[in-house]
Amino acid sequence: MRAQSETPRSRPTLNEVAAAAGVSRATAARALGEYGYVHSATRANVREAAERLGNRPHRIARSMVTGRTQTIGFVGADMENPFFGRTMAGILDVARSGGYEVIITNTQEDPELERRAVRVLHERQVDGVIFTPAQFGDASQLRRLADEGVPIVLVDRSIRGLAADAVLIDNVRAARSGVVRLIELGHARIGLITNDLGGDPVARLRETALDPTHASTGAARGVGYLAALQGAGLPIDPALIAPTARFTREAAAEAAGRLLGLRVRPTAILTVDNVLTLGAFEAIQRSGLEFPEQISLLGFDDLDWTTIVRPTLSVIAQPGYDIGATAARRLLARLDHEDSPGQVLFLDTELIERESTTNAPNTVVPTPTTRRRTR
Amino acid sequence: MRAQSETPRSRPTLNEVAAAAGVSRATAARALGEYGYVHSATRANVREAAERLGNRPHRIARSMVTGRTQTIGFVGADMENPFFGRTMAGILDVARSGGYEVIITNTQEDPELERRAVRVLHERQVDGVIFTPAQFGDASQLRRLADEGVPIVLVDRSIRGLAADAVLIDNVRAARSGVVRLIELGHARIGLITNDLGGDPVARLRETALDPTHASTGAARGVGYLAALQGAGLPIDPALIAPTARFTREAAAEAAGRLLGLRVRPTAILTVDNVLTLGAFEAIQRSGLEFPEQISLLGFDDLDWTTIVRPTLSVIAQPGYDIGATAARRLLARLDHEDSPGQVLFLDTELIERESTTNAPNTVVPTPTTRRRTR
DNA sequence: TTGAAAGCGCTAACAT
DNA sequence: ATGTTAGCGCTTTCAA
Secondary structure (H helix, E strand, C coil): CCCCCCCCCCCCCHHHHHHHHCCCHHHHHHHHHCCCCCCHHHHHHHHHHHHHHCCCCCHHHHHHHHCCCCEEEEEECCCCCHHHHHHHHHHHHHHHHCCCEEEEEECCCCHHHHHHHHHHHHHCCCCEEEECCCCCCCCHHHHHHHHCCCCEEEECCCCCCCCCEEEEECHHHHHHHHHHHHHHCCCCCEEEEEECCCCCHHHHHHHHHHCCCCCCHHHHHHHHHHHHHHHCCCCCCHHHEEEECCCCHHHHHHHHHHHHCCCCCCCEEEECCHHHHHHHHHHHHHHCCCCCCCCEEEEECCCHHHHCCCCCCEEEECCHHHHHHHHHHHHHHHHCCCCCCCCEEEECEEEECCCCCCCCCCCCCCCCCCEEEEC | CCCCCCCCCCCCCHHHHHHHHCCCHHHHHHHHHCCCCCCHHHHHHHHHHHHHHCCCCCHHHHHHHHCCCCEEEEEECCCCCHHHHHHHHHHHHHHHHCCCEEEEEECCCCHHHHHHHHHHHHHCCCCEEEECCCCCCCCHHHHHHHHCCCCEEEECCCCCCCCCEEEEECHHHHHHHHHHHHHHCCCCCEEEEEECCCCCHHHHHHHHHHCCCCCCHHHHHHHHHHHHHHHCCCCCCHHHEEEECCCCHHHHHHHHHHHHCCCCCCCEEEECCHHHHHHHHHHHHHHCCCCCCCCEEEEECCCHHHHCCCCCCEEEECCHHHHHHHHHHHHHHHHCCCCCCCCEEEECEEEECCCCCCCCCCCCCCCCCCEEEEC
16 A cells, blocks of 8 residues: 555545445446446446545456456667657557557667566566567567467567567668669769678678568668669679667767768768768768768658758658557557467658759759659 | 467466475465565575476566556656657656656647546556646646655646646746847847747736646746846837747747748747747748848757757757656655655756857847856 | 465356 | 356465
C-alpha cells in the first residue's frame, strides 16, 4: 500500500462495491466488466454503487487472471531522433485507440540495454512488442519471447530468420533511386557518408547488408548506393565512402570534411540518416564551396527544417508516423488472434528534390523531374 | 494464456522451481527475490533450478501482493515536438537506472485524452506520474490520483494549487530577459507570436498567466514579453501581438505574415515555441526583407538546426533532457519515501545569441553581450 | 533457516 | 440472471 503524508485512503475494491450493492462479487464484476449476463437494473445498481464509492478497476488483478496486460512494449534504438519520435507517435495513437498502453524503452543502440529491455518487458507480461533492433544486437532474447507466443513486430530494421512481422522501407531501393537521380543530374563522383562498419568499406557494406544479425539501415542504404553506381557503369571509389565513427553530427561533419578535402572531390554526397545530414550540411557550409553548385547533398528523412535551410534540402523521405501506426496495427491484429505467417511490409519512400541537389558542375541539364515515388 | 501457431510453452512458475529444487515455494521466492534469510547453499540450488527451467519472475503477480508496479507514467502533451523527445529521453534514462519502466501517453493537448490517460494510469496502478498539463485541461482527475498518495511531478507547466513537485523553467523571466536584450539592441517595436487565448491579447495574456488551471507556457512567456516592454518604458501595442489559432508552423507563418504586413512593422519578433519559430522563420524568408538587418528573430528551444539556417538562430534554450531527468529523480525520491513539501524547481535557461538578433535598423551598437544565463 | 497458510483483487467455470 | 468456488503467481506473516 502506498503511503504519503496525507490520508492515503485506498481504493474500494469490487468486494466493497458488491457489498454496497447487495450482490455477489461475481455479479458486480459482470456489471462493471461488461461481460456475461446481468439484469439491467442490477447493473445500474452496481454501477451507481461503484460510482459512489469511487471504485476503479484494478487492472493488475485483472491481468493476473486473464493473462493479458493490455500493454505493449516499444524498444527503440534512439528516442531522441525525430524519426523515432514520429514512429512513436504513430504507435501511441493506434495503441490507445485499441485499448493498449505502451511501455517505452530506449536502448541507445546498446545491445546490453536491448537484452535487458526485452527481458524486463517479458517479465512484465506485455502482450506484444514493437522492436527496433540495435545495429549489432543479438536476437536470442527476442527469440525466447517469440517462442513463448508473444507477437513481435520489427520496425525500421529487420532481423532475418525471426518469425515476426516487420514494417520497413526498402532501404536499398530508396538509396539506389536517390543515387540514380544524382547520376541523371550528371554526377559521377558521389560520396557516401554512413556509419562505420570496420574494415574495407565496400566489402563490409555488402557483408553487413546480408548479415541477418546486423540490421543496419546504413549498410542497406550503402548497398543501394553501390547498386546505383554499378547499374550506371560508374566506378566505385572507396575513397568516396566516408564512414563515421559514431552516429553523430560531429562525426558526420568530419567525414564530410574528409570528402571535401579530397584531391578530386565528389560533386554530390549522400548521407544515410538525418543526423549525419546535419553534420554534412554544416561541413559544406564551412567549406566555402558554392552549395549546391559545386556540391550537391541528398539526405534521409524529411524533417521540418529541411525547407528553411539554404539551399533547401533534397531528401529521401520515410513515413515515420505511418511506420509506427502500421506496426501497431499489425501487432494489434496478432493480439486479436490473427494467425498468418509473418508479413514484411515495405512502406513507400519518396525522393523529394529541393535545391540541394542540382546538376553536376559542367553538365548539361537532364530531363527535369521533381518528385518520384519509390516503393 | 497466450496461444500462437507454435507451441507456446508457458513459463515455469516459482512452484515448479521450488519443486525442482526440493524446497518450499516460500524458500524459492526468498532465494530468487533476494529478501529474507536463505542458506547460501539453498540459494545456489534454487537459482540453478530456476536457470535450468528458464524461470523468470512474474512481475504482475509480484505487484499484486506488494502493491507496487515499478512503473511510472509520463503524460506528455505533444510527443512529436523534439523538446518533449529530449525530456522523455531524460525520464527514460533515470527511470531505467532506478528500476522503473515508463508508460508513455500522448495527450496532444486534448483535455479529454488527458483525463483518460490519468484514469488509465491510475487503474494500472503506476507508482507515480510525470505530467505535462495540457493548456486547458482540468486537474480534478490528477487530484484524485494525488489524494490516493500517488506522487506526481509536473513538468514544463505547473498547476497551481496542486500539492506536487514541479520541474520548470521560469518562463516569464526567460522571455523577459530575451526581450530586454532585444531592447538593448535598440528594438522598440517588438512583435510576439504566441498561441491564441481568445479575446483581447494583452488582458488575456495576463489573466491566463495567473490562472492556475491554464498552465500555458505561451502565456507566461507573453507576460515576460510585456514585463520587459514595461520595464523599459516602451508602449505595448496590441497590434504587435499575433496569436496563432493553433500551435502549428503554418499558423505561425501566417501570424508572422500579419506582423510583417503592418504599416509600421516590428523590427524584431519573439516566438514562444520551436514550432512557431519555424513558421516565423519561413515567413520572414518569404517576405523579402533583409534578415536579420531589417527584422530580428528570437525563438525558444535550441534545436540542432538552429546553427545551419542563415542567419543562424538566436534562441532561449531550455534544458529539455535535464528537465526530464530531474523530474524523474524527484519522482523516484518520492517513491523512495522522501516526504517533504512539494518542491518547485526552476532550471536554468540560456539566451544564446546568434545571427538572427541584431541591432535595430538605424541604431547605434549597444554594449556587446554574447551569452547570458537566466535563472 | 525453512515451511504452511493466507491472501492481493479479480475472472471464469460451474451450479442454481 | 446470479451466486459459489477456485484459482492466477507471488509475497508475507507466523510458527516450527
